[in-house]
Amino acid sequence: MENKIFDAIVVGSGISGGWAAKELCELGVKTLVLERGRNIEHLKDYPTATKNPWDFPHRMQEPKAVLDENPVISKCYAFGEDTQHFFVKDKEHPYIQEKPFDWIRGYQVGGKSITWGRACQRWSNFEFSAPQRYGYAVDWPIRYEDIAPWYSHVERFAGICGGKDGLEALPDGEYLEPFEMSAVEQEIQKKISTHYKDRFMVRTRWAHLTKPEPIHLEQGRGQCQARDLCTRGCPFGGYFSSVSSTLPWAKKTGNLTIRPHSVVHSIIYDDQKGKAVGVKIIDALTNQEVDYFAKVIFLNAACLNTNLILLNSKSHRFPNGLGNDNGLLGKFMAFQNYRASVYGTYDGLKDAYYYGRNPTNPIIANYRNLHKQDTDYLGGFLTFVFSNRSPEFRNNRNQGIGGDYKDSLTEPGPWRAGMFMQGETIPKESNHVRLSADQKDPWGIPQLITSVGYDDNDDKMVADFLTQSAEMLEVAGLRDIVKNDTHQAPGLDIHEMGGCRMGHDPKTSLLNKFNQLHLCQNVFVTDGACMTSTGNQSPSILYMAFAARAAHHAVEEMTKGNIV
């Protein structure tokens, strides 16, 4: 008979679930990972990893029929003929957009860790203290010092490359050698540091093994070859994903069971015992309901699905969703603002080129609203910088044909460089998700309604980013600078956060400082749902750190007999 009783259950096997599982298993906890999608094995299940463009029937372009059938997911820059098997099909996973929201999902073992962009900056105390200093959302119940050792713990194992720059707004970590900037990026960096005293462009932090350490080789991973084909899965294990790193590591302990095709329906709360006792799933292959039981439950289904599961976990004690006495579950949703970019052409450095395809970008650390409120909007933004020399930038790109045209493609074009933003958005009660009263998904689970939008604060930040970034490119000597605001819907940033926020007070938050539900302390939420505010740094490495820290706390609590 199949075992239904474990010490811990982790819902979701992506970036944060992989970390929860690894830590729990290493600490001797028999752990069941419930994953709604199919199984993915590192190397074996990367069908396109070593293909050339001409090996694809449509040369990596999606046919119109695929685009028409997948109007949401096909907007994601990483979705293509070479990667579509790691993304959901829109029709199979319906949700209701009360306001436009592009919900980007990857339902498989590994979740979005297979296709993610891998940028990994640490939050600073500027982000952790901003809500308290400027009076938005609620105060974070932790500060940088609480999470810093866990960042280090995660960085050492995952392998993050980056520079050590000594910046207050971008704390240094345990980094492997960074990728070098291109010649034009170095030029931009030089000009910015001469012109602005408060702006710092650095070689930044990405989950790539530039120089693997023994702990990475022990995971069976090797050096990144700078091919920039990461979203297909890496045959070298050169970047961090759950399937290349945390899950196989957890498996080696003998304490891990992964159950794919398990759509979690809800958490089972026992009114008599006053605690969560297990998880109800719908088997995606048979449509059967199955219950699993454990002392501790980790929710890592990614922000919106974690909100959905909690809202759907109704009991006599919690008729509005687990832990939701204050009615705030699903509210104060936020995301990151990726709407704006600028780019231009650089005429010099014609004799400089680059080797390989650097899979990383330099960044300019946030320089807004740090020590004081210095703009007419709240929050800050981080700036990614990019550059390359593509033959396609030549004016006559489409004019050639035949041999001459092909020859011209072997010569580099002019330098083009630019910047794009990753901006904080301010959590508001009106930005929320809730369950549909009458529409269900194919597994009989209520569909999620998304009601999340931009506001004036975001528009002002976009305007400021465009002005400042265009000015920086100009200072750096670029010409023909183009400013762009895509006005894209929220969601496409793929950094949705909140709904089950951390805080000091159970009246105004759902989770305590160890990511436990205030009102049901054997349930931990360590994915984006826990975020009190969004900050401007890429968030996933913070979810990893939260998951590792919470797993250790859960085991301490079990050992002390506080969780039984």
Ligand SMILES: Cc1cc2nc3c(=O)[nH]c(=O)nc-3n(C[C@H](O)[C@H](O)[C@H](O)COP(=O)(O)OP(=O)(O)OC[C@H]3O[C@@H](n4cnc5c(N)ncnc54)[C@H](O)[C@@H]3O)c2cc1C
């Ligand atoms: C193209 C792209 C680029 C990105 N770039 C970056 C970046 O550079 N830096 C960064 O920090 N972040 C980036 N992200 C975001 C990053 O991928 C997510 O923040 C991260 O994966 C979230 O981790 P998670 O564990 O919460 O969710 P996921 O990794 O999505 O894992 C959630 C898992 O839960 C499963 N699941 C969902 N619902 C259920 C259910 N009901 N029952 C059972 N299982 C369920 C899913 O199938 C999935 O496997 C990017 C994402 C994408 C797609």
Ligand code: SF4
């Ligand atoms: S760039 Fe590095 S991590 Fe990405 S696919 Fe190539 S070798 Fe792998």
